[in-house]
Amino acid sequence: MLDTIIKAYNEAIFDTDRDQALRVVHDAVKQGVTPEQVVFEVVLPALDLMVKSISENMDANLAQHFMTAQIADTVTAEMIGKFQKAPQCAGTVVIGTAQGDMHSLGKRIVIGCLKARMMEVTDLGVNVSPEHFVDEAVGRKAQVIGISAMMVHTARGENGSLAVRRLLQERGLEGRIRIIVGGAPFRFDDTLYRTVQADAWASDGVTAGKVISDLIGEVER
Amino acid sequence: MITGMDRLVAAIKGEKSDRIPVFCNMIDQGAKEMGMSPEEYYSKGEYVAESQLRMQEKYGHDNLWSLFYVGKEAELLGCRKILYAKHGPPNVEEFVIKTYDDIERLEVPADLTAHPAFAEEQQCLNILKREAGGKSPICAYISSSMTIPAMLMGMEKWMELLFFGPAELREALLAKCHDFFVKEVKAYRDGGADVLVYSNPFGSLDTVPMKFFLAHSLPWIEKDISAVGTAGMVYYCGMSAFNKVIDTVLERTGLGVYYLSPWDDIAEGKRIINGRALTCGVINDIKLIDWSREEIRAEVKRMLDAGMPGGKFLFGTGVMPYFVPEENIRTMLEAAYEFGRYA
Numbered sequence: 001m002l003d004t005i006i007k008a009y010n011e012a013i014f015d016t017d018r019d020q021a022l023r024v025v026h027d028a029v030k031q032g033v034t035p036e037q038v039v040f041e042v043v044l045p046a047l048d049l050m051v052k053s054i055s056e057n058m059d060a061n062l063a064q065h066f067m068t069a070q071i072a073d074t075v076t077a078e079m080i081g082k083f084q085k086a087p088q089c090a091g092t093v094v095i096g097t098a099q100g101d102m103h104s105l106g107k108r109i110v111i112g113c114l115k116a117r118m119m120e121v122t123d124l125g126v127n128v129s130p131e132h133f134v135d136e137a138v139g140r141k142a143q144v145i146g147i148s149a150m151m152v153h154t155a156r157g158e159n160g161s162l163a164v165r166r167l168l169q170e171r172g173l174e175g176r177i178r179i180i181v182g183g184a185p186f187r188f189d190d191t192l193y194r195t196v197q198a199d200a201w202a203s204d205g206v207t208a209g210k211v212i213s214d215l216i217g218e219v220e221r
Numbered sequence: 222m223i224t225g226m227d228r229l230v231a232a233i234k235g236e237k238s239d240r241i242p243v244f245c246n247m248i249d250q251g252a253k254e255m256g257m258s259p260e261e262y263y264s265k266g267e268y269v270a271e272s273q274l275r276m277q278e279k280y281g282h283d284n285l286w287s288l289f290y291v292g293k294e295a296e297l298l299g300c301r302k303i304l305y306a307k308h309g310p311p312n313v314e315e316f317v318i319k320t321y322d323d324i325e326r327l328e329v330p331a332d333l334t335a336h337p338a339f340a341e342e343q344q345c346l347n348i349l350k351r352e353a354g355g356k357s358p359i360c361a362y363i364s365s366s367m368t369i370p371a372m373l374m375g376m377e378k379w380m381e382l383l384f385f386g387p388a389e390l391r392e393a394l395l396a397k398c399h400d401f402f403v404k405e406v407k408a409y410r411d412g413g414a415d416v417l418v419y420s421n422p423f424g425s426l427d428t429v430p431m432k433f434f435l436a437h438s439l440p441w442i443e444k445d446i447s448a449v450g451t452a453g454m455v456y457y458c459g460m461s462a463f464n465k466v467i468d469t470v471l472e473r474t475g476l477g478v479y480y481l482s483p484w485d486d487i488a489e490g491k492r493i494i495n496g497r498a499l500t501c502g503v504i505n506d507i508k509l510i511d512w513s514r515e516e517i518r519a520e521v522k523r524m525l526d527a528g529m530p531g532g533k534f535l536f537g538t539g540v541m542p543y544f545v546p547e548e549n550i551r552t553m554l555e556a557a558y559e560f561g562r563y564a
Contacts, residue, residue, distance in 0.1 A: 152542035153309025188507035
């Protein structure tokens with residue numbers, strides 16, 4: 001039965017059909033599938049399948065990423081409330097857009113994917129100062145700082161990832177906090193993340209969820 | 222003496238001039254050129270016009286821009302707060318549409334040219350027209366009906382409304398934005414703009430799936446273009462790729478110029494267009510920041526080798542980032558002039 005549910009959910013996700021995805025999940029629960037199974041055996045594998053599909057097929061588009069993340073986030077939030085016991089936190093992330101940047105869509109996609117992966121995420125909003133990124137990461141014991149930048153000057157500028165790196169160095173935090181960056185400029189130059197001294201980048205919000213999981217694994221090792 | 226306009230007209234007709242037309246879109250560089258802060262620079266149309274003329278004199282490219290920054294469109298629709306940046310374009314800092322109720326309250330000015338936010342743009346156009354009208358193509362930037370809401374409420378909220386929100390609200394907002402679009406095109410044309418860059422990320426399959434494109438994006442593109450006509454209009458998806466929809470757009474709208482993405486294969490784009498329109502090959506100007514002289518020349522040559530056979534080709538940049546060094550701009554343009562020469 002689970003195979004049929006997974007197939008139906010995946011089809012709905014790729015068709016960006018939110019109502020159908022929610023119907024599949026609700027029907028599954030009615031048929032006796034546990035909320036834990038819905039999240040860990042349906043929703044999360046669907047996210048991984050999307051990551052795989054993006055890496056193999058450049059046709060995946062922004063709307064698909066947005067819908068996938070929103071559906072995963074919605075379903076996970078609903079199912080977690082019905083878990084037998086609270087899920088174990090998979091890691092802690094603070095995320096925001098670089099100072100001077102008001103674009104919030106990419107960050108929202110990442111947040112949806114991270115929540116579905118059982119991570120504790122704090123959304124710092126837009127136009128975030130480097131100090132605020134670091135202070136919040138320290139205060140919340142985050143393993144990863146996510147910096148989104150849609151414009152070249154906010155991606156490369158002195159108040160983005162470069163400044164966050166400098167602060168981590170000055171405060172001796174590099175061993176326990178990683179920086180990931182994302183946004184249009186990084187897609188046009190896949191080496192730019194190194195120029196701005198980030199540890200990693202992701203070409204899209206859905207893939208970012210997976211990359212951040214890996215970064216947390218690095219810090220925890 | 223052959224002018225930029227001569228080169229553009231020849232390319233559109235499929236004729237040969239001395240070289241292909243070369244468009245270099247320097248907007249954020251204007252304040253530096255004038256030695257001003259961004260706030261001071263964008264306060265006067267004469268400064269923007271003067272910087273465009275100076276940069277054209279310095280680099281020799283063919284086009285001029287009347288664009289201040291994209292957020293100007295939001296100002297014309299009520300935005301009061303702009304976030305200026307020293308090394309990049311000003312951003313909309315406060316959205317006009319904060320709740321769905323604001324959609325009903327949104328007012329499109331009856332006459333854009335009477336709006337104070339347009340006055341300095343008008344002044345800029347007047348100067349460009351006086352100094353270079355008929356000689357250099359004067360460009361204006363016009364967001365599509367489907368793109369304007371992203372500036373009014375943010376892309377995140379717009380995507381939410383577009384995909385999950387009430388259809389009647391979405392259509393009501395699009396209708397208002399279409400009304401604005403039509404008025405904006407008229408204002409720019411009357412002001413002397415020759416080239417109207419129709420910017421629409423929703424016209425690319427990088428942004429939306431084909432199903433959505435056909436059901437929603439394309440009908441609004443058709444509506445936009447049929448309302449204003451194709452004269453001077455350039456299909457552009459904000460650096461997103463669109464080779465896969467060119468054929469459909471061309472057949473359904475008759476648009477005559479396609480400003481590709483650096484992600485698009487130029488030779489493939491030309492094959493699809495097949496002489497029916499002007500193809501513009503666009504360099505990845507984010508890579509241009511760090512490329513060496515050799516890399517720049519090799520990339521320009523690669524692009525022109527792909528685009529020039531059969532004519533009807535233009536070389537262009539995106540909205541060139543502030544961080545591209547002057548030396549790299551010169552290297553790119555010299556290569557385009559050299560490899561883009563006919564005979």
